[in-house]
Amino acid sequence: MPETTTNAVWFDRALKVIPGGVDSPVRSFSSVGGTPYTVVSGKGAYVVDVEGTRYLDFVQSYGASLLGHADPRVVAAITDAAHRGTTFGAPTPGEVLLAEAIIDRVPGLEQVRFVSSGTEAVMSAVRIARGATGRSKIVKFDGCYHGHADHLLVAGGSGVAQLGLPGSAGVPLGAVADTIVAPYNEVPPLTDEVACVLVEPVAANMNLVSPAPGFLEGLRAECDRVGALLIFDEVITGFRIELGGAAAMTGVTPDMWCFGKVIGGGLPVGAFGGTAALLEVLAPQGPVYQGGTLSGNPLALAAGLAVLSSVTEVDYSALSERSQRFGRDLSAALIDGGLSACVPAVGPLLGLYVGDGEAEISAPNNYAESKRLVASGVYPKLFHALLRRGMALAPGAYEVMFVSMAHTDAQLAEAVEKAAEAATEVAALLR
Numbered sequence: 001m002p003e004t005t006t007n008a009v010w011f012d013r014a015l016k017v018i019p020g021g022v023d024s025p026v027r028s029f030s031s032v033g034g035t036p037y038t039v040v041s042g043k044g045a046y047v048v049d050v051e052g053t054r055y056l057d058f059v060q061s062y063g064a065s066l067l068g069h070a071d072p073r074v075v076a077a078i079t080d081a082a083h084r085g086t087t088f089g090a091p092t093p094g095e096v097l098l099a100e101a102i103i104d105r106v107p108g109l110e111q112v113r114f115v116s117s118g119t120e121a122v123m124s125a126v127r128i129a130r131g132a133t134g135r136s137k138i139v140k141f142d143g144c145y146h147g148h149a150d151h152l153l154v155a156g157g158s159g160v161a162q163l164g165l166p167g168s169a170g171v172p173l174g175a176v177a178d179t180i181v182a183p184y185n186e187v188p189p190l191t192d193e194v195a196c197v198l199v200e201p202v203a204a205n206m207n208l209v210s211p212a213p214g215f216l217e218g219l220r221a222e223c224d225r226v227g228a229l230l231i232f233d234e235v236i237t238g239f240r241i242e243l244g245g246a247a248a249m250t251g252v253t254p255d256m257w258c259f260g261k262v263i264g265g266g267l268p269v270g271a272f273g274g275t276a277a278l279l280e281v282l283a284p285q286g287p288v289y290q291g292g293t294l295s296g297n298p299l300a301l302a303a304g305l306a307v308l309s310s311v312t313e314v315d316y317s318a319l320s321e322r323s324q325r326f327g328r329d330l331s332a333a334l335i336d337g338g339l340s341a342c343v344p345a346v347g348p349l350l351g352l353y354v355g356d357g358e359a360e361i362s363a364p365n366n367y368a369e370s371k372r373l374v375a376s377g378v379y380p381k382l383f384h385a386l387l388r389r390g391m392a393l394a395p396g397a398y399e400v401m402f403v404s405m406a407h408t409d410a411q412l413a414e415a416v417e418k419a420a421e422a423a424t425e426v427a428a429l430l431r
């Protein structure tokens with residue numbers, strides 16, 4: 001336990017030894033201003049910082065935590081696994097058990113292989129698609145995030161299916177030369193040079209954008225027409241929006257799935273999968289190489305299995321219902337307070353768009369529309385007004401809100417009250 005001092009002291013120390021003070025840029029407060037709170041512990045819906053301040057947490061590790069923090073079932077599974085050894089470099093029963101649990105829940109999925117992050121899962125799936133089809137081009141959508149592999153770090157452009165440019169320094173043009181970026185919610189015409197279409201079936205990295213009716217069905221049909229593979233990046237949606245993920249919810253079956261976040265129970269895990277026939281291209285059976293020293297780590301998979309076996313279909317529908325009611329109440333509270341607000345929902349996933357109250361806002365359909373709403377600049381003000389009241393949202397306007405299974409009705413009602421006060425304060429500032 002670190003000595004209790006202040007967030008400012010800890011973050012100053014962090015800035016000296018860790019670039020930007022954070023191990024992932026989304027955790028920095030660069031887009032909202034101020035100093036991040038440094039967390040020492042979490043329990044259920046709450047996190048506690050080094051100053052002893054408790055926050056009602058809607059970050060929940062960007063969706064990795066489904067049951068809430070330090071759930072006793074997950075803690076017990078990790079402890080039990082740790083006593084038996086943390087890593088072996090040999091097959092373990094835990095891999096089989098979690099793979100079976102995942103396949104049982106996702107219609108059409110026959111095999112999965114575990115990796116250690118969502119980034120690795122998507123990178124591997126794309127390599128398989130290219131290896132299986134013998135084609136190079138990949139299509140992704142503007143505003144969708146697929147981890148930080150070079151060829152997927154592409155800034156979107158408007159217009160249909162334009163050639164991507166690197167979205168990060170250090171990514172050579174060659175790495176993205178085969179990446180085509182299309183606007184979300186429009187089916188791009190494909191050619192037979194395309195190996196795969198990679199999509200977040202519910203877009204949750206440009207704040208929340210739902211798939212328009214027919215979009216995913218259209219992608220499925222267009223992929224089939226040219227023999228390209230359809231990959232659903234379910235790193236956020238998998239085992240979050242419902243038992244079988246977005247594929248089950250929408251009824252559209254991809255060729256490959258990518259998972260992460262929830263399936264590690266808060267430890268580092270990713271997974272990718274598809275049919276057994278497709279995955280034959282993967283080493284040791286086939287020519288596509290992919291591997292990892294800590295892949296299928298026993299602790300992480302035990303945590304993931306504890307999560308999946310703790311929740312049923314009923315729990316997911318209850319979570320959706322509770323979250324959507326909260327979303328409606330939150331939106332009403334923000335509007336009553338004098339802001340404009342829109343809280344779109346897909347299952348239990350909630351977006352949050354706020355404006356200055358001058359005009360009503362409605363849910364965006366793509367990244368360009370999402371960016372236009374975020375440009376109001378109201379989010380950072382609301383973020384801080386909520387944080388001062390003990391409610392933590394992600395420190396960036398392009399993230400979604402995560403309500404965990406541990407958030408109670410009483411806690412959500414408390415969050416709505418805080419939002420009403422915060423909105424009144426922010427609206428007054430804006431006048």
Ligand SMILES: *Cc1c(COP(=O)(O)O)cnc(C)c1O
Pocket residue numbers: 116117118119120122145146147148200205233234235236260261270
């Ligand atoms: C978080 C995320 C990733 C990357 O996962 P990491 O574990 O951070 O590497 C990929 N795709 C989507 C949709 C994500 O939300």
